[in-house]
Amino acid sequence: MEILLYLGGVVFMLIGLGLSIGLHEVGHLLPAKLFGVRVGQYMIGFGPRLWSKRIGETEYGFKALPLGGFISMSGMYPPSTKSAPARGLFASLVQDARSANDETIADGDEDRVFYRLPVWKRVIIMLGGPAMNFVLAIAIFTIMASGIGIQQASTTVASVTECVLPAGTTQQSCASDDPAAPAAEAGVRAGDVLISVGGERVRTFAEASAIIQRSPGEQLDVVVERAGERVDLTLTPVAAERGQVDAEGRPVLDDQGEPITRTVGYAGIFAQSEYVPQPLATGPELAIQQTGAVASLVVNLPAKLWNVGASLVTGAERDPNGPLSVVGVGRLAGEVAATDAPVLNRLVVLMNLLAALNIALFVFNLIPLLPLDGGHVVVALWEGVKRAWARITRRPAPKPVDATRLVPVTVVVAVLLIGMGALLIVADLVKPMSLLG
Incomplete structure (x- = not known):
């Protein structure tokens, strides 16, 4: 019975994670369609396609690795111009990114591209995903605090x-x-x-x-x-x-x-x-408090990751306030579900874990680095600054910012994120943290 309860906690968190990722992408999808951008794909997960169905111009589906999701918008960046063959690794990466971007711009839909939108619309689309996670966290905290009580x-x-x-x-x-x-x-x-x-x-x-x-x-x-x-x-x-x-x-x-x-x-x-039961304002208050805690963790992330690595080598205890991987969160959920405590107590802790996970998705995606949502916001705001300066100085409007030039930075950030994920997964398997001591 204890094993079944443990697996039930893990499944609860996996379903919650899938819902959180799905709503995150809905937060991008809805404003994109509202503003007329052509959206080719809405996918949960990465890797090989498990299932998909085309509705209208958009293909909706699931992929094998449920570690994230994405929507494919037409013309995230300006189309490339003819140039000499790329030489060097980073130059090739930039050229590949431009070619992939060009393929998303369908004939006749040149006006339905992301990069042509006003800056404020692009910012809304990119902030829609993190905002959805924050709203979901508030909803969970409110149900937990006002519906069930503290x-x-x-x-x-x-x-x-x-x-x-x-x-x-x-x-x-x-x-x-x-x-x-x-x-x-x-x-x-x-x-x-x-x-x-x-x-x-x-x-x-x-x-x-x-x-x-x-x-x-x-x-x-x-x-x-x-x-x-x-x-x-x-x-x-x-x-x-x-x-x-x-x-x-x-x-x-x-x-x-x-x-x-x-x-x-x-x-x-x-x-x-x-x-x-607490007042309805308690839910947002808890979400804001958790946001501050996660933001502090992100600011100190290099030191936190160093401590995680050191604990693996030295055998020292892990920081209970340190970062976790999806594996670690799943293990905690299983441990909570299998513990000898009233069902309502276990449900409240699981809800708290899921709400905290959504706050983590909210804060982490606001980091101003590509390929994260915050990086796209910074690119859009930079273009807005350039356009404003051109108007002030009465100069011609500048060309749209070509973010494909930042592909090398994007690759470095992606590699670091993969390395961080691998380190945390190993730590959560070899030296897991426990809520129960």
Whole structure:
């Protein structure tokens, strides 16, 4: 059964990836057709064709390697002019790119080419793909946060500890000389719902915890609901040393690297977690937060990749915030699906992985290098700058920018991307990361 669940998680992520890639290309396809550009192909995957069907002038299909997708637009670049035979590797690559581009321009459709569009239309077409991934991520985050909810500690008591254990102890059970926990001594039971603490009505466990923590040694009146009835209790929190943590839950250290502790009230109450639906604005907020995290990773990508390579050679632990390949994401999805946890919890984690994957596609495709979408945007904007300068200086309009001259750069970037993908796949196979530690 565990193997089937694992495979189910992998399949879930593969289907999600295929949907994400397909919608990315739809984001290019729709504005291209809206602006009159002839689109010859809409393909999901690369390599040998598995299936295709022509509808109108466009061939839709799937290819063997589901690692991306593309649409073939007529006249991505200006047609080539007659010139002497190319000499040298890069010159040949440029000539091949021009020849392939010329083949996309059908007779009679010379006005339905990409390069003739106004700059703003070209930018919209190229940004349509990443924008679709961002919208999909927002939709997933919104369903997850507002439809299902985010886990929070509720006012329902999950358990009550029997004694007060020293901070930092590895002791798992109470000894005879350990002092009784205030909650147990007061008669608080698992299943009780906290109504008020210290005369203050509490709506969340955080509110109840804050009152207890600021009241060491003080007698507090506690009202709970038990089996539909209100029960009055008296609770006196004990003073306990607890380590301070930051907003991300990490221990706060002093100048000597030692944990900083503070005296707080302690009762020994542990709350049940429940999914609490969030406002609709939470989805976009989560998407923006994830975008910042992925952008930071991309900026530090060379160092991150170096660390991945070093972990393969030295056996050191991989950075949990480092990059992953499709293989790594699939393994994480399988691990989550097979873990011993409530189905809803596993579904939420899988949805979070899929949303994060779409944010990664959004950010990565905006990198301003060909063959990525961001590179095509830069080419279009550069042409717009040249045209604007010509108008300002009252010069003739410049010729369209011939991006085929950047084919050598494109090839170098493609090789680097393939190398990065190969490194991450090997790392995810040999030394995979785990969400469960």
